[in-house]
Amino acid sequence: MKSTNNGPDSEIEIGTACKNKSCQVRYEGTSSNETECLYHPGVPVFHEGLKYWSCCQRKTTEFDKFLEQQGCETGKHNWVAVKETVQRNNCRMDWHQTGSNVTISVFAKCADPTKTIVKVNQVSVDIFIVYEDDKIYSQWLELNGIIDIGKSCVKLLGSKVEIILKKAEPVSWGKLQYESQAGDHSQSS
Ligand SMILES: [Zn+2]
Ligand SMILES: [Zn+2]
Structure with missing residues (x-):
């Protein structure tokens, strides 16, 4: 290149x-x-x-x-x-759970707290991390369970960003992300 x-x-x-x-x-x-x-x-x-x-x-x-x-x-x-040197989704993402929490770890070093934004609602997480001065990690996840927003938090650690989501119900999540069965987003209201 x-x-x-x-x-x-x-x-x-x-x-x-x-x-x-x-x-x-x-x-x-x-x-x-x-x-x-x-x-x-x-x-x-x-x-x-x-x-x-x-x-x-x-x-x-x-x-x-x-x-x-x-x-x-x-x-x-x-x-x-920043644009010229942006590298997207270039870091590893992992997750694990306990009875009450789901923790998402994004291995982005030295995330900038003035530019890093994690938005959540009850069923999704929108992650935007600026790390190592000019790199960007962005990811939107539709969750496989419902979370309690008020008790969820984000920790910027030196070696990674931890997003700790409090489960609304203490059930085990088979996977992190929700995958729609039929492929269409039919919603009955
Ligand atoms: Zn200083
Ligand atoms: Zn200046």
Whole structure:
């Protein structure tokens, strides 16, 4: 496979967000390059209820407070589009269950908590993980059972993302994903 790095990268679209962690600045023209970038060079750490960046270790229990923590390092903004280097679904996914929980593990290292989104409803999970700076894992799963959203949670660990789903009923799931029998989605209402 051949790849060239000589793409038209000289033009940065207005509104492009800086890719450095926790920097909120968007590109508004060349003057934006003269403003300082405040970012975290480290990785997010979530440990026993505490959330912090490995670089500055200002520990907090609240996710919002963690997201608000200003960068501890100054440098130049990084506008380079993520798109070019995106690799999708490139990491292993696994699951296991106990009597009350189903745990999905996505082996994405150093997931970015400011960009990673896991949406659930009672019967499905929509996973979008940004990890190792610029890689993306996205997956939508229709579940084989019903879950209790309020008691389900997501853990960003250094080596993987764990999605812990609380079963609405303590029954064993034969498999993780629901597969429709007939192939059509007939729903009686
Ligand atoms: Zn930091
Ligand atoms: Zn920046």
